[in-house]
Amino acid sequence: MAESVEIFDAVFLRQLEALDAALLRLRGNLGEGARGAGRSHGQTEFRGHRPYSPGDDLRRLDWNAYGRLGKFFMREFERERAEHVTILLDCSRSMAAGTPPKHVLARRAAAAFGYLALKRGGSATLAGKPAVEGVSRFNRLLDQLIQSPPAADIGIGDQAAALQSRGRAPSDLVVISDCLEPLETLQPLQALSEKRTAVTLVQVLAPDELEPAGNGLLQLRGLEENETLELELDASMVEAYQRELEKHLEALETIALRHGWTLALTDSAADLRELFIGKLLPAGAMP
Amino acid sequence: MRLLAWPALLLLTAAAVLVALAAWSRGAKQREVGTLLIWRRVAQQVTAPRRKRREFDPLFWLLLAAVAVGSIAASRPAWFTAAPQARVAVYLESTGPGEPLELDDARARAQAAAPGAELTFFMAGQEITPGSLRAELAQFETRARDYDGRILLLNQPSDEATLVLPRVGKARAGVVFKLAGDRRELLVQASAGGEVRLQGAGLASSSTREGVTTLRFEPTALELVLTDAGSRRVYRRKPFVVGTGESWNTEAHAALLQALEADPAEGAAPAVWLGSTEQKPAVRMNTGAPAELRGASLSFDPRHPLFHDLPLAQYDWLAGGRLLAPEEDVQPLLTAVVDGVPVGDLARLRDGGRVLEFAGDPFSAAAVADAALLLDNAIGVVAGTRPSERPGYELAEGDPLPTRGQATAAPFETQGKLDLSRRSAEPVEFAGWLMALAGLLLAAAAVLAGRGKALRG
Incomplete structure (x- = not known):
């Protein structure tokens, strides 16, 4: 478990607590402190039923409805809807690139989203994994994240399609990815938005993906494609790269605006505080 | 310039390693990226393949120049200037075992022949291994190769290609150089003009021809005493019973x-x-x-x-x-x-x-x-x-006989001439200047490397 020590060490856990406290303070300043502070966890207003989905907490299963209707329904509460977060973590090989590697910040951010949701009495689901409820079970989420190294063949588009195929779309979806793939692959994500899923997209790029360094003849090996591309890097080439990257980011931003996503771009060298308070909060995300 | 000096070879090896490293690093550098998505779009924009530019790496060339100059310096290069004084090698032929050396006269003749020159003397038994005159002259030629000129002081005239002076100041007389024969008759030869006596044998005949006196003796005793111009030798016959x-x-x-x-x-x-x-x-x-x-x-x-x-x-x-x-x-x-x-x-x-x-x-x-x-x-x-x-009679006491040339040594006209036109040169090294230049080049390379690192930082 050397990787867990490196990614989720004691320092990280202290950072999480500090982040939580900082966000509570900021919420208070923004006039929303009563929302979480005045109620005990779980004591929320009944809102209605929704069909059961694998991974749902069986304690919320409405056995009476099952006895009468023969189908599983989950009881939903107002607070629960707000605090249940589904995390879609990009585990494709491209996340292993960069210094520091993108997957480190991505997994830490995923853990932070989950921790904040659990801390506020909600639950967190890492896409494709069982849901986790209660902050005391936060370690389970960490274990799930540890078991999600950047080695998968599928990207976020495929994972979003899997979510879409489920009966019920998640209410709050956090997507953490480098989004360095053809934007057409985000179609399933757009489809989820149309089902009223609130999407927060955290785009993590490595510093040398934002500003490539060096010059001379380079043989680039793409981790995602496992292919090589030889080119001679110079100032004009770097300029052309940055133009293309800018185009890609603008196109992504356009999609995000069109579908009401919260989009935050960060480089993998940033820390959690910088991401959540410096980027996500200003962008409108309120974890 | 001594290219075999080990520091030079070491630095030259370093230069070779540097060149090899440069050649090795000149190929495409490998870099991992997350995805080629953006890079492929960039590559597509380059419609015509760019001509590969010839990379000029000033750091590499500075380092190479420093190592090259350093290796040349380590080989201690030098230019040569003419020596202020001519160096002349002088060969002194032996006058024979036990004979007077007559060195002062020989030295004076050599100095007169090469005034102002620095003379170095070579003699058999000291700088030269004793042997025949031909063998000794061959050794002298080898040892005197780096000298500006050569002088030979010989007992007899010779047609050598350099200056030949007489080894002795006056003709030698009555010096025996041969005693041969058996128990019935002995033949003794000596330079003419002196007295030769052989006790224990009776003189049978005597003749002189071309400066050499030949004496025939009939031995009468097992022990003979030979007395010539300046030496005494005893010969004995080993009895055969x-x-x-x-x-x-x-x-x-x-x-x-x-x-x-x-x-x-x-x-x-x-x-x-x-x-x-x-x-x-x-x-x-x-x-x-x-x-x-x-x-x-x-x-x-x-x-x-x-x-x-x-x-x-x-x-x-x-x-x-x-x-x-x-x-x-x-x-x-x-x-x-x-x-x-x-x-x-x-x-x-x-x-x-x-x-x-x-x-x-x-x-x-x-x-x-x-x-x-x-x-x-x-x-x-x-x-x-x-x-x-x-054997007949064998030498029992006294020095071996001199050679005929030694025994008949006599003054003769000076032969050949001393050519001092090709004066040897003295080396003047300039390795220090080259070392200083190599140091400057290294300093420039260090500054360049430091600036490069600062820019990258």
């Missing part, structure tokens, strides 16, 4: 013994015994048993010293009718063979070659001259030296 045994008793035997010219015993042990059956080394006769040798043939090795220069056809080895029965631990020299089968020996060696046995008596039956030859060989086989080869 022959013992005889009971079977060496015929007149023919006595005649042969007289022909050997053996010395009287006078207490000395015989070098060989003839006819004795007990003493060693010995030549024994009639040691075989009577045998029928009709129809037998001979088997022997004609290259054996017993048969050296011997008219083999003059001997009838089988006529004696005696044969030595085959034995172990003997060396057959002459074997009788019947129908291809050895039947016995006619002559053989035993006791480790110290005793030569004859089955019969080959001396009495042969002609005197032939018998003398056979006896000469037989004694040579057991004693190691044939009586005909034994």
Whole structure:
């Protein structure tokens, strides 16, 4: 478990607590402190039923409805809807690139989203994994994240399609990815938005993906494609790269605006505080 | 410039490593990226393949120049300037063993021939290994290769290609350079004009020709004393004593013994015994048993010293009718063979070659001259030296005789000339300047590397 020590060490856990406290303070300043502070966890207003989905907490299963209707329904509460977060973590090989590697910040951010949701009495689901409820079970989420190294063949588009195929779309979806793939692959994500899923997209790029360094003849090996591309890097080439990257980011931003996503771009060298308070909060995300 | 100096070789190796590293790093550098998505779009924009630019890496060239200049400096390059004083090598021929060196005169003549030059003298026994004049001159040529000029001080005129001066200031007279002969006659040769005396021998004749006096003496004693211009030498004759045994008793035997010219015993042990059956080394006769040798043939090795220069056809080895029965631990020299089968020996060696046995008596039956030859060989086989080869008189006291050239040394006209036009040069090294330049280049490379790192940072 050397990787867990490196990614989720004691320092990280202290950072999480500090982040939580900082966000509570900021919420208070923004006039929303009563929302979480005045109620005990779980004591929320009944809102209605929704069909059961694998991974749902069986304690919320409405056995009476099952006895009468023969189908599983989950009881939903107002607070629960707000605090249940589904995390879609990009585990494709491209996340292993960069210094520091993108997957480190991505997994830490995923853990932070989950921790904040659990801390506020909600639950967190890492896409494709069982849901986790209660902050005391936060370690389970960490274990799930540890078991999600950047080695998968599928990207976020495929994972979003899997979510879409489920009966019920998640209410709050956090997507953490480098989004360095053809934007057409985000179609399933757009489809989820149309089902009223609130999407927060955290785009993590490595510093040398934002500003490539060096010059001379380079043989680039793409981790995602496992292919090589030889080119001679110079100032004009770097300029052309940055133009293309800018185009890609603008196109992504356009999609995000069109579908009401919260989009935050960060480089993998940033820390959690910088991401959540410096980027996500200003962008409108309120974890 | 010494390219074999190890620091230079080390630095040159470093330069080679540097070049190899540069060549190795000149290929495409590998870099991992998350995805090629953006890069492929960029590459598509480059419609025509860019011509690969020739990379100029100033850091590499600065380092290479520093190492190259440093290696040249380490080889200690130098330019040469003419030496202010000519260096001349002078060969002094020996005047002979025990003869006066006459160095002061020789030195003065050399200095007069090369005024102002720095002279270095070479003499046999010191800088040069003694030998023949030709061998000594060859050594001198090798040692004097780097000198501006060469002077030879020789006993005799020579047509060498350099300046040749006389080794001696006045002609030498009465210096013996040869004493040869045997116990009956001695030949003595000396440079003319001096007195030569030989005690223990009577002067038979004397003649002088082309500066050399030849004297003939008849020795009368075992010890001779030779006195010439400045030295005294004693020569002695090594006595050759022959013992005889009971079977060496015929007149023919006595005649042969007289022909050997053996010395009287006078207490000395015989070098060989003839006819004795007990003493060693010995030549024994009639040691075989009577045998029928009709129809037998001979088997022997004609290259054996017993048969050296011997008219083999003059001997009838089988006529004696005696044969030595085959034995172990003997060396057959002459074997009788019947129908291809050895039947016995006619002559053989035993006791480790110290005793030569004859089955019969080959001396009495042969002609005197032939018998003398056979006896000469037989004694040579057991004693190691044939009586005909034994030395006459040998030097017992005093120095060896000088060579004829040394004994007849005389002043002569100066020959050849000293050419000092090609003056040797003195090296002036400039390695220090090159080292300083290499240091500057390294400093520039360090500054460049530091700036590059700062820019990257």
